Every structure is written in C-alpha cells, then in structure tokens.
Amino acid sequence: MADAFFERGWTCFGADPHILEWLSSAEPAARRSVADPAFSRWHRCGGTWFAGVNALPNDETGAVAGGPPLRGEAVRFAGKLAGRPFDWDRAQVSVCWPGYPKRGEGESDAAFAYRRRRDAAHVDGLLPVGPERRRFLREHHRFILGLPVGPADAAASPFVLWEGSHRIVQQTFAETFGNRPPAAWRDIDVTDVYHAVRRRIFAECRRVTLTAGRGEAYLVHRLALHGIAPWGAGAAVGERTIVYFRPESGDPAAWLNAP
Numbered sequence: 001m002a003d004a005f006f007e008r009g010w011t012c013f014g015a016d017p018h019i020l021e022w023l024s025s026a027e028p029a030a031r032r033s034v035a036d037p038a039f040s041r042w043h044r045c046g047g048t049w050f051a052g053v054n055a056l057p058n059d060e061t062g063a064v065a066g067g068p069p070l071r072g073e074a075v076r077f078a079g080k081l082a083g084r085p086f087d088w089d090r091a092q093v094s095v096c097w098p099g100y101p102k103r104g105e106g107e108s109d110a111a112f113a114y115r116r117r118r119d120a121a122h123v124d125g126l127l128p129v130g131p132e133r134r135r136f137l138r139e140h141h142r143f144i145l146g147l148p149v150g151p152a153d154a155a156a157s158p159f160v161l162w163e164g165s166h167r168i169v170q171q172t173f174a175e176t177f178g179n180r181p182p183a184a185w186r187d188i189d190v191t192d193v194y195h196a197v198r199r200r201i202f203a204e205c206r207r208v209t210l211t212a213g214r215g216e217a218y219l220v221h222r223l224a225l226h227g228i229a230p231w232g233a234g235a236a237v238g239e240r241t242i243v244y245f246r247p248e249s250g251d252p253a254a255w256l257n258a259p
Contacts, residue, residue, distance in 0.1 A: 001077065006259055009166040009224040010208070011077075015215035018072035019147060023214065025067025027149050030056055030093045030243060045115075046102030048231070052093035056243060060087035070245075074145060074217035081219075082142050082247070083258075092244040096157035100231040118202070119160050119227030123169055124246060125255060126194055135191040137173075140255035141246040144220040149241040152213035155232030156240040159218070162205035166223035172197045173256055182252040201225050222246075222255065 005011045033039055033055035042051040062070025070088060101120075103112045114120060125139035146159055176193050177185050209229065210218045220226060249255065 002080070005077075005081075005219065005221070008163050009221040010161055010163070010210065011219050012210065012212060013072075013074040013077075013217040013219070015213070016072040016074065016217065017215075018068075019074070019217060020215040021068050022062070022064075022070055022072075023147070023149065026056065026058070026064040026243065029058075029064045030149060030241065033057075033093050034095055045100055045104045045107075048097050048100035048102045049228075050093065050095040052095065054090040055093040056091035058088060058091055062088040062091075062245070072217070074219055078143055078145055078219055081259075082249075086142065086247050086249070088245055089247045092246065094228075094242050094244060096228065096231060096240045098231050098235065098238070100157050100228070116230055118198075119229050121160075121162070121198060121202075121225050121227040123194070123223060123225055125222070126190060134189050135194045136187070136189065137185050137252060137255070140249045140252050141222045142249050143222050143246070144224075144226070145245040146210070146212070146218045146220070147243045147245075148212050148214055148216060149243060150214055150237060150239070152211045152216070153235055153237045153240065154209060154211040155235035156237050157228050157231045157235075158240070159210045159220075159226065159242065160229050161208055161210065161220060161224050161226040162201045163208045165201045165205045165225040166221040168201055168204070169197060169223040169225065170256065172200075177256065182256075185252050198225060 001011060033052055034050050039052060039055050042053060044051050058064045101115050124141050125137055126135045127138045129136050176190060212218055
C-alpha cells in the first residue's frame, strides 16, 4: 500500500469500526461548529460552503468531547508515513451544499472561474498573502486525512486531486528553493512558479475523484494538487460533510524533501 500511495499520491480505506466510533462524538461537535458565531468567517461561496478550518474541538489525540481517540487502519498508516510521533491538529470541518460554488463576496472573475472550472485546485501551505495575494510557503502539513461524515455521493462536491502531482510539485520547488536555507523559504515569492506548476499538472496528470462514505477514509500526499468539485445536479444528499486532519510539522525541509 505504501508504494502505491507514494506513486499515486493518495489511497483509500474501507469502513472502519474505530472511525465509526470516533464519529459518534465528533459528528455532533462538527455540526455545532457550522452554526457557531465564532466560525462565521468560514461561511464562503455565497453560503454554499463552510470551510471550517480548525473548527473541530478535538485534542491532540483526535478525541472530541470525551470520546475515543482517533484510531483505525488509516490512522496507523498515516502514523507510519509521518515517521515520528505527532499531535493531531484541530480538524477542519468542510461542508458543501447544493449550488456550490456560488460567487463569494469580493471574489474576482478569474478566481470564481478557476473555482468552477478547476475545482479551486491548490497545494496546501502555499498561502496567498497581502492585497495582491502573492503566494508564500507558510504551512508545512504532514498529509491530508479525510473522514467523511455522511454517505458517499459522487455528485455531492467530492474531493478531487491530480494523480502524481505531488512528484511534480516536489521537483519544481526543490529547484525553486535551491540551496537557500529552509528558514528563508517563507519569504520567497513563489506565485509565478506556483501558477506554472499548476498548468503543467493540469496538462500532464489525471484528475481523480475520491468518493468515500461514513466510516471510510482517504489519505492524500501533502504536496498533491487538490480541490473540491462543483455540486452536481444528480446528487442524492442535501449536504456533504468531511472532516480533514492536516497535522503541521513546522519543518519546511521535511515538507519538501520527505517521501
């Protein structure tokens, strides 16, 4: 499984009783976060998406509200990838509703078109900074672990990625950062390189839709280009909720150079 993960940049896991047990306490907390005024800024895209970054009140073991810690096959596999002990971050609660994406307040024509045509595809950690939204490396996630809360529905704004894109991103940014010390990478404007590597990935890599249901999981390489597909007319559910863990390493060299 590890070889396939590193080749493709993703892998999926079947329904796991440990994940189902974890959801019994995590789901109510996730749903409360959507209505919590403290997270109102995360309602985006004309009310069709709750981004919910760090909205789940879990502890460092992944446990929520006195529930069980995060366990299961996917969690064990993620731990092996990390190679060392780590604390779980406060998870993202991502909810999409029919009509996603509507145009968000202040969203430019180009940004909205990119969201609709290219699933708002991005690489985590390369953040837009300042009024011109120039891109800089400011976060260093270990991986992306997706845990769906509801049933699988391929039309309900699924997670998408470009298979093998992590290899292109790694090669490109190794050349971009060159021999400069990792501590200096955060101040290097990578906007133009980032746009160019996305175009290359769109041309060379296969777009993959990951559809998983409650109790299942998928693990995605930290450097993979990924996004959210628009809501499809044939969706049989009224919302799509996924909890994402993206533990931070704080190590830019590991972000770029680890397998």
